[in-house]
Amino acid sequence: MxxxxxxxxxxxxxxxxxxxxxxxxxxxxxxxxxxxxxxxxxxxxxxxxxxxxxxxxxxxxxxxxxxxxxxxxxxxxxxxxxxxxxxxxxxxxxxxxxxxxxxxxxxxxxxxxxxxxxxxxxxxxxxxxxxxxxxxxxxxxxxxxxxxxxxxxxxxxxxxxxxxxxxxxxxxxxxxxxxxxxxxxxxxxxxxxxxxxxxxxxxxxxxxxxxxxxxxxxxxxxxxxxxxxxxxxxxxxxxxxxxxxxxxxxxxxxxxxxxxxxxxxxxxxxxxxxxxxxxxxxxxxxxxxxxxxxxxxxxxxxxxxxxxxxxxxxxxxxxxxxxxxxxxxxxxxxxxxxxxxxxxxxxxxxxxxxxxxxxxxxxxxxxxxxxxxxxxAATLDYVRTPVGKTSAPLYSYFALVADDPSVQIVSNAQTWYIKDMLKDGPYKDLPVLSAAAPFKAGGRGGADYFTDVAAGDIAIKNVADLYLYPNTMQAVAITGEQVRNWLEMSAGMFNQLKPGEKDQPLINSAFPSYNYDVIDGVTYQIDLSQPAKFDKDGKAVHPEANRIVNLMFDGKPIDPAQKFVVATNNYRAGGGGKFPEIAADKVVFVAPDTNRDVIVRYIIDKGEINPSADGNWSFAPMAGTTAIFESGPKGRQYAAAVKGAKIEEAGDGAEGFARFRLLL
Missing domain, CATH: 3.60.21.10 (Metallo-dependent phosphatases)
Structure with missing residues (x-):
């Protein structure tokens, strides 16, 4: 040559x-x-x-x-x-x-x-x-x-x-x-x-x-x-x-x-x-x-x-x-x-x-x-338009490791909307849950790819930041057992940890953050000593495993046969992410509105929102065990205030990220 x-x-x-x-x-x-x-x-x-x-x-x-x-x-x-x-x-x-x-x-x-x-x-x-x-x-x-x-x-x-x-x-x-x-x-x-x-x-x-x-x-x-x-x-x-x-x-x-x-x-x-x-x-x-x-x-x-x-x-x-x-x-x-x-x-x-x-x-x-x-210029005017106020910061730096205010506000809005839409229909008596995922959680987007909204005015740009995609609202009707498997699928976000070992890598980098759904309306813990039940394509690779423990509804263990309505988006309800048994045949409500529009309406309706996470999920304790994950360096200011998780700084990560330690 x-x-x-x-x-x-x-x-x-x-x-x-x-x-x-x-x-x-x-x-x-x-x-x-x-x-x-x-x-x-x-x-x-x-x-x-x-x-x-x-x-x-x-x-x-x-x-x-x-x-x-x-x-x-x-x-x-x-x-x-x-x-x-x-x-x-x-x-x-x-x-x-x-x-x-x-x-x-x-x-x-x-x-x-x-x-x-x-x-x-x-x-x-x-x-x-x-x-x-x-x-x-x-x-x-x-x-x-x-x-x-x-x-x-x-x-x-x-x-x-x-x-x-x-x-x-x-x-x-x-x-x-x-x-x-x-x-x-x-x-x-x-x-x-x-x-x-x-x-x-x-x-x-x-x-x-x-x-x-x-x-x-x-x-x-x-x-x-x-x-x-x-x-x-x-x-x-x-x-x-x-x-x-x-x-x-x-x-x-x-x-x-x-x-x-x-x-x-x-x-x-x-x-x-x-x-x-x-x-x-x-x-x-x-x-x-x-x-x-x-x-x-x-x-x-x-x-x-x-x-x-x-x-x-x-x-x-x-x-x-x-x-x-x-x-x-x-x-x-x-x-x-x-x-x-x-x-x-x-x-x-x-x-x-x-x-x-x-x-x-x-x-x-x-x-x-x-x-x-x-x-x-027109887009800048558009995104800077205020729609309401928040009494506390909205950030997603720790959305993958603890109940999070940026995900919480999305779930609050979705629940508010779906309850209103179904109040006079055949599903009015079913309890409404809400599934929402963190869209901006670093990863391939880089060390600045996180939601960070200060307390005070919320503009359209902030709502778009909370919810990146123009998905439309949908709701599915599923059983308590299907709720459990939905969460088991989401728990594939994490690597399996060995009890008692220090500083193990926490996040499964092959699992996209937009598939890490948090379901509000129930409480639960994630046991990381267990392997993931499902792979990223929804296949049961460890059918005997149960990462989701202490799953409760209304203060009692969830009934596998009980029916629930879950507020979500058209992507998930249509089978996006390949969650077990979650597909178009479970859809009971198709909204004409985008999830973003619902969030904007919710903020306008409330005037001022309180986005504090309710702590409905956490990791199950593992004595003597710690795990390492990366987040944006600006998250350091919030680490001590995260509810339901003990987090400490662990130095600098690669490509502009900061390292944090989760104490289990």
Whole structure:
């Protein structure tokens, strides 16, 4: 393989001058060097953004301050740099554009989108000149009309091969689809001599089939989803028949190595098995690939080289944190092109220095910032509007280890709402419980990713901070035994601890915090000497285990047969998180209101709220045992005041986190 070492006898300046004159390229990428002077080879750079979630600006609207870890206004600078380096480049987006921060909510709930309007994220993307995009699951959160009106303003095609308008046909190729399954972009590229040559690059898109559960309210009767791999096997041969030289999968689906299963949510690894697919852009999981931390040890996955079953693949983080890049050395084969070599990387927009401080690696692209100036200002006005007061701080620094005020206020509002909604119906005599989870609990979001609202005025930005997602309220009717198993599933958040041992790691990092439901209206303890009964997919891996102990309702042991109504959201009620026996057949009430709106109404109704946690759950004592967990350093001011848990500081953690010790 050629490399820059081969050029040692020639000075860099001499090489650049001769190379530029010969090829009109200005890059020293090894593939450009190898293709130099060869009309049968070319260097093509493919770039990806994914999971933008309306984060155009490097600004955290929840915290109401700038943030150097986010914003495609920053990612745009990397995109510009790549284009300047390369004679041939293409840019794609992998979905989850329209929801995820208050700007998205402002556009959906306050301003609205009419035909002909341009959404700010689409304005920004039009500035950057994308070649293609696909759908993410969050595109559906505000309804189909909003999605179609918004995406209709894009100056680039949107593709999705597994979203139908109605019931599935006998064959994927007979499905009536909401979007084109693929596009083939015909492009003139510069070959190694600087000459022009045509290439046809095909892009095919996929969305997780689970949107039919997560957004049933918006999709029922209006669409259906097909298995990702099944759709790919049907459409990729058609793309090749139509002359696609390269087929690139835009897969809003993550990487899971547990084996191919029907309607798999994270199917990108098995998408690589489909003959004819040349490269895969992935997303959805908010992780980074290739990279040193994520997806290590999965058969068929090379997290260093960035391959899935040997094929190039990238996952570019989230919120604009990274730009995914696949560099291809391509070679003419007959009338078409084939890949002869590749490299993959995810380029970040920031890094942390030796003191864990965030350092921006790029600046804003002025044209992107200018495109959303009006909406940015309107969003700031929107999120700063007061709706009431709180008599005590609302914070989530210890939401995973003790009953927590940020989760408590959500449960209070949900209970208040559902009791009112069901007061005259057939479920009026059933006791109402409430399930709520901490959404901002550090983890992948970083050391600042916590709710922290001071006592005093509460604004809309604070409510959005308490409840990140535009879920809608739902209620399920279940038994006491199902309540117990719901909590057993939630208790998978924690590692099993050995009694009497010191400073054991507490948190199971593979368990997402949004699946750690606290159920209010009952009291209980969690015995960490027991293994988790269920794995993260709801499978009973230790059926004999019982982490949930002393589960009481109304001061008495819960009756396994007693019926309860549990207030929750559409995600959980529809089967999201794979909690045992919690699915759409248990739903007894579907609200027209979002959980956020319910919280706002509750605060307005009360005027001033008291968010103090009621201490309805705790860990069972374990003599001589301590555990270590990480939280935000700002949590140190609250550690001594946490109810129902003994917490002490334990030094600094990694990547800006603080370490704490839980005394059991």
């Amino acid at each position: 050629s490399s820059l070492i081969d050029l040692h006898p020639m000075s860099r300046r001499a090489f650049l001058g001769g190379f530029a004159a010969a090829t009109a390229l200005i890059t020293l990428h090894p593939f450009a060097v190898r293709a130099n002077g060869n009309a049968a080879q070319a260097h093509l750079r493919l770039m990806e953004t994914t999971d933008i979630h309306v984060n155009v600006m490097p600004y955290d609207y929840y915290a109401d301050k700038p943030n150097d870890t986010m914003g495609i206004a920053r990612t745009a600078s990397i995109i510009d740099r790549i284009r300047a380096e390369a004679g041939n480049s293409m840019l794609v987006d992998n979905g989850d554009l329209l929801q995820g921060n208050p700007m998205g909510d402002y556009m959906a709930y306050k301003k609205g989108m009419k035909a002909g309007d341009l959404h700010p994220v689409i304005k920004a993307m039009n500035v950057l000149g994308y070649d293609c995009g696909t759908l993410g699951n969050h595109e559906f959160n505000y309804g189909l009309d909003f999605m179609f009106n918004t995406l209709g303003g894009a100056n680039f095609p949107i593709v999705c091969a597994n979203l139908t308008k109605g019931q599935l046909a006998a064959s994927p190729k007979d499905d009536a689809l909401h979007f084109k399954p693929y596009v083939i972009v015909e492009k003139m590229i510069k070959d190694g001599t600087g000459g022009q040559a045509p290439i046809k690059v095909g892009f095919i898109g996929f969305v997780p089939p689970q949107i039919m559960l997560w957004d049933a309210k918006n999709l029922e009767g209006k669409g259906q989803t097909r298995d990702i791999v099944e759709a790919a096997r049907a459409w990729v041969p058609v793309m090749k028949e139509e002359g696609a030289d390269l087929v690139i999968a835009l897969s809003h689906s993550g990487i899971d190595g547990k084996g191919l299963s029907e309607r798999m949510e994270n199917a990108s690894l098995y998408l690589a098995e489909v003959e004819g697919i040349d490269a895969i852009f992935t997303g959805h999981q908010h992780l980074v690939f290739p990279g040193p931390k994520d997806f290590v040890g999965i058969e068929g996955v090379d997290p260093v080289k960035g391959t899935l079953l040997g094929k190039p693949a990238v996952m570019a983080g989230f919120w604009g944190s990274h730009m995914g890049l696949i560099d291809l050395l391509i070679e003419k084969e007959g009338k078409g092109w084939r890949i002869v070599d590749f490299t993959c990387e995810a380029r970040p927009i920031y890094h942390r220095d030796e003191n864990r401080k965030v350092i921006a690696d790029v600046t804003d692209k002025a044209e992107v910032v200018a495109s959303v100036t009006e909406e940015h």
